[in-house]
Amino acid sequence: MKAATQVVDTPRLLWTLAALVLTSLPHVMHLPWWPFVLMAFTVSWRLAAITGRYRLPGVVVRLLLAAAGFAGVLLSYRSINGLEAGSALLLVMSALKLTETRYVRDLVVLILISYFLIVTQFLFAQSVFTALAAIPAVWLVTTALMQTASAAPPLAWRRALSRSGILLAQAVPLMIIAFVLFPRFSGPFWAIPRAENAAVTGLSDSMSPGSITELLESEAVAFRVKFDGTPPPRKDRYWRGLVLSNFDGRTWSVFKARDRNLNPDTLQPLSNAIGYEIMLEPHHQHWLFALEQADPASLPRGSYLTNDRRLTRNKPVTQLYQYRVESWPEYSASLTAADWEMRRDTQFDTRLNPRTQELAQQWRSELSSDAEIVNRALYLFRNEQFFYTLSPPALNRDDAVDEFLFQSRRGFCEHYASSFSLLMRAAGVPARVVVGYQGGEVNPYTGHMTIRQSDAHAWSEVWLPDRGWVRVDPTAAVAPARVELGVAGSVPDGETLPSLFRASQLLYNLQLGWDAFNNGWNEWVLGFSRNKQIDFLKLLGMRDPSLRKMLLTMLALIGIVVGLLSVHLLWQSRPRRADALTRLYDRFCRNIAPAEGGRRPAEAPLHFAARVSAAHPERADLIHLVTNLYLDLRYTPNPQTSLSELRRAIRSA
Amino acid sequence: MAWLRSIFSRLRARLRGWARKRQGPDSGDITLNSGRIYILPNTQGIAFGFLLLAMLIGGLNYNNSLGLALAFLLAGLAVVTMHHCHRNLSRLRLRLGATGSAFAGHPAQFSVTLINDARAARFGLTLRQQSTSECIHLEPGEHQALSLTVNTSRRGWQSIDRFTVFSTFPLGLFHCWAWIHPDWRVLVYPRPAPPGLEPPAVETDTAGSADRRHGDADFSGLRNFRDGDSPRHIAWKAFARDESLVVRQYTGADVTTHVFDYDSLDQMTGEARISQLTRWILDADQRGHAYGLRLPEQVIGADLGPIHRERCLRALALL
Structure with missing residues (x-):
């Protein structure tokens, strides 16, 4: 009897179910619960049917179940397109396929779907853990295929696992060769489905009191950087992300109405450029990060600088994204600013925060220049009783800036940047809030720099007549250590810190090692794009790696490995010697x-x-x-x- | 589709003819060398290929490194599998066994012993002619006999010009096979007619009693069992008593003797006559009667036993 038309038997069914269930379960993380209930139901039904006491559902029940599953996907996602809806549909359909598995052929279909379920998992996450979790899954599915697909009687499970393990181990060298040499393409053939409800910690395009606190507690990596030369000192490492120009008295947000390209002529370098490569973790947003100030001539493809000098990408960053930028540590920006920009950046709600306005107007009348007003404000923060703390008292009133400046006086970057910028606007000095990251930690193992969410920072930017836009970090006036040493060094003793900052030396080293490993993973596995591939092949000594050359080398290497394999197999099955x-x-x-x-x-x-x-x-x-x-x-x-x-x-x- | 299928079948026939000419006939012990082992992906293998293609395109498009890596791993797995599948047959030894015989309409059995001289196990070995044999694994040094059943329809010599030994193990993605052209032929006996028509009048040996009810009168004693004794003469009571096989002996040849005549069945067609004669022979053999056969150009004297039966059936099969 041919294997395909053989009737389903118990061991084959059990192997198939094991493969299907194991590859479906990780999807629990991002799919609704009901496809899993459906699958549990059909799995139980199929198991009950193999005993012979129950029958599989008839056509009518199957059609009803299929319609219900389809409707369920539509109701959950309003679509059958997209990553999540697609995965849910795949899961539902494989659950339903179970109810019509009569022949071994049907089981083989389910096993092939199981391989596909592993791949869909990779579209959601590509971390080291996902990869590690996929190894037993691939092993089990392959074993299930071996036990099911051929007409041979199933092997004992230990032997089956060891045989399929050998097969996979022998396939690994071929995988590595193909991974390194198979030509990559630079652009997608079609759009990537977006994960709809991907909850990612990271900056948002607005800032209200308390919004950054959450980030400061997160150990998640925002991006990693590799500098061409020595990195600039920590106090100069301001990673510009978003510019918040709109202020409604409480919340600063991005001004989107006039989002247009920067005129490169308004930007002048005052020092040499520093080149570096950033590996940005996906944050599903359009903005990119760069040291102040990115050279407009060095931008990555598909991105641009807005007129408030935000580095922005045409497409959201849904996958690990690697780009290269050059920045000028010293620069002058917009010596002559547009009127509308001046007007926008001096606007505020005059009904709120009256005491702040009063103070600012007092400064305006006492002091002669904008620069002096800036210094006066910094003097205020530095010399009055202001404290840097990560657990400030809540500011709930509408006049939050008043409350902060004249009562609580405890806060961190967002409070200082917000109140400073409002003070400037109230005094007629164009000012806005910039959010991004400050600092970053050099990993001693690899030399790359890791910027975590806890490095999130907010600072201000003011426009001065002869100098253009100038960065002012009021937090540095209160707690110079914040920019010199990072958050951990700037919080007063005795205050509880997020776990990251409390780590013991051993844990800290472990964390550095782990981060180094992740950096390598990102760089060499996930970020192995066309450019990386060509660089790597050049490093290996291939001169001028063309498509043709890569393919030929790949085939030659595969030929060698396969030749070795067949010699090995021949050697293994050489005739037995007589005793x-x-x-x-x-x-x-x-x-x-x-x-x-x-x-x-x-x-x-x-x-x-x-x-x-x-x-x-x-x-x-x-x-x-x-x-x-x-x-x-x-x-x-x-x-x-x-x-x-x-x-x-x-x-x- | 029909024309496609006809092209395929014609192509297959050409290929088989070519293989046959190249390999020559096989007999006795055959060791499969790689020159006569063929391997191609089967339907499942093609489906697997499409799965790989989908993964590859998806992985390239989304620049999803892990997806690509899995696609490459599975492609490598397919290549590795192909070699493992080929190894199942490579240097496998087959010993063509005895051929049985069968009545027309009943399957004939051929026996093939598969011998694994290698140090590695061989998996999923199967024989196929019209039907497929059992599927077996052979451990190093192991051997096992498989039987091939072939349907018969007409009496006379039937030869098997080819059978296939194949394996799809490990992953069922490739079909690896070898064609064997055995020098086998099997004698197919005529199909026995349904029981009903009683054989013609009986000549009874006068030395003994025809009536089994009075058979005891001729009972002369017991002797040890010898090969060829009819089971019905075994003294089962004696066996139950002391487990020694003894047969009852009768004085005189207490045997009913028939002579089956082909020409006596003149109201039937030729094949029907042969079928009827076959039926009679089987029945007489069953009952322990002696019988002879009178055919148009051959006469076989009355006798008993398996060799005689074989001779008669053979004569009928080849008539």
Whole structure:
């Protein structure tokens, strides 16, 4: 009987169910619960049916179930497109397929779907853990395929697992060759479905009191950086992300109405550029990060600088994204600013925060220049009783800035940046809030720099007549350590810190090692794009890696590996050697009387002995001795002689 | 589709003819060398290929490294599997066994012993002619006999010009096979007619009693069982008593003797006559009667036993 049309039997069914269930379960993380209930239901039904006491559902029930599953997907997602809806549909359909598995062929279909369920998992996450979790899954699915797909009786499970493990292990070198050499393409053929409700910690395009606190507690990596040369000192590492120009008295947000490209002429470098490569974790947003200030001529493809100098990408970053930028640590921006920009960045709600307005207007009347007003404000933060703390009292009133500046005086970057910028606007100095990251930690193992969500920072930018836009970080006035040492060094003793900052030395080192590993993973596995591939091949010594060359090299290497494999398999299945006793005796028979031509195929030892000793009476004693020893060793349950005795007897000849 | 299928079948026939000419006839012990082992992906293998293609395109499009890596791993797995599948047959030894015989309409059995001389196990070995044999694994040094059943329809010599030994193990993605052209032929006996028509008048040996009810009168004693004794003469009571097989002996040849004549059945067609004669022979053999056969150009004297039966059936089969 052919395997495909063989009727489903219990071991085959169990292997298939194991593969299907194991590859479906990880989807629990991002799919609704009901496809899993449906699957549990059909799995139980199928198991009950194999006992023979229950029957599989008929056509009508199957159609109803299919319609219900389809409707369920539509209701959950309002679509059957998209990553999540698609995965849910795949899960539902495989659950339903279970109800019509009559032949082995149907089981094979389910096993192939299981492979696909593993791949869909990768579209949601590609971390080291996802990859590690996929190894047992692939192993189990392959074993299930082996136990199911051929007509052979299923092997014992240990043996099956070891055989499929061997197959997979032998496939690994081929995978590595193909992974390194198979040509990559630079752009997608079609759009990538977006994960609809991907909850990612990261900056948002607005800032209200408390919005950054959450980030400061997160150890998640925002991005990693590799500098061409030595990284700039920590206090200069301001990673510009978003510029918040709109202020409604409480919340700062991005001004989107006039989002247009920067005129590159308004930007002048005042120092040499620093080049670096950023590996940005997916945050599903359009903005990118760069040190202040990115050179407009060095931007990655598909991105641009807005007129408030935000680095923005045309498409959201849904996958690990690697890009290269050059930045000028010293620069001048917008010496002559547009009127509308000036007007926008001096706007505020005059009904809120009256005491702040009063203070600002007092400064305006006392001081002669904008620069002096800025210094006056910084002087205020530095010399009055302001404290840097990660657990400030809640500011709930509408006049939050008043409350902060004149009462609580405890806060961190967002409070200082927000109140400083409002003070400036109230005094007529164009000002806005910039959010991004500040600092970053160099990993001693690899030399790359890791910027975590806890490095999130907010600072201000003011426009001064002869200098253009100038960065002012009021937090640095209150707690210089924040920019010199990072958050951990700037919080007063005794205050509870998020776990990240509390780590012991050992944990800290472990974390650095883990981060180094992740950096390598991102760089060499996930970020192995076309450019990376070509760089890597050049590093390996391939000159001018063209498509043709890559394919030919790949095929040649695969040929070599496959050749080695077939030699290995041949060696493994070489003929069995006869045992030592047979070999010894056969050699004796060949050599004792060459003229007699050795022992004939159907000649018993005693017959041979009789024949040869008749022809050579002088050797009869030896022949009979050897024959008797041989027969004793071969046929007596507990031989009196040993192999070495036989060997001695033969050698004595 | 029909024309496609006809092209395929014609192509297959050409290929088989070519293989046959190349390999020559097989007999006795056959070791499969790689020159006569063929391997191609089967339907499941093609489906697997499409799965790989989908993964590859998806992985390239989304620049999803792990997806690509899995696609490459599975592609590598397919290549590795192909070699493992080929190894199941490579240097496999087959010993063509005895052929049985069968009555027309009943399957004839052929026996093939598969011998694994290698140090590695061989998996999923199957024989196929018209039907498929059992599927077996062979451990190193192991051997096992498989039987091939072939349907018979007409009496006379029937030869098997080819059978296939194949394996799809490990993953069922490839079909690896070898064609064997055995020098086998099997004698197919005529199909026995349905029981009903009683054989013609009986000549009874006068030395003994025809009537089994009075058979005891001729009972002369017991002797040890010899090969060829009819089971119905075994003294089962004696066997139950002391487990020694003894047969009852009768004086005289207490045997009913028939002579089955082809020409006596002149109201039937030729094949029907042969079928009827076959039926009679089987029945007479069953009952322990002696019988002879009178055919148009051959006469077989009355006798008993399996060799005689074989001779008669053979004569009928080849008539």
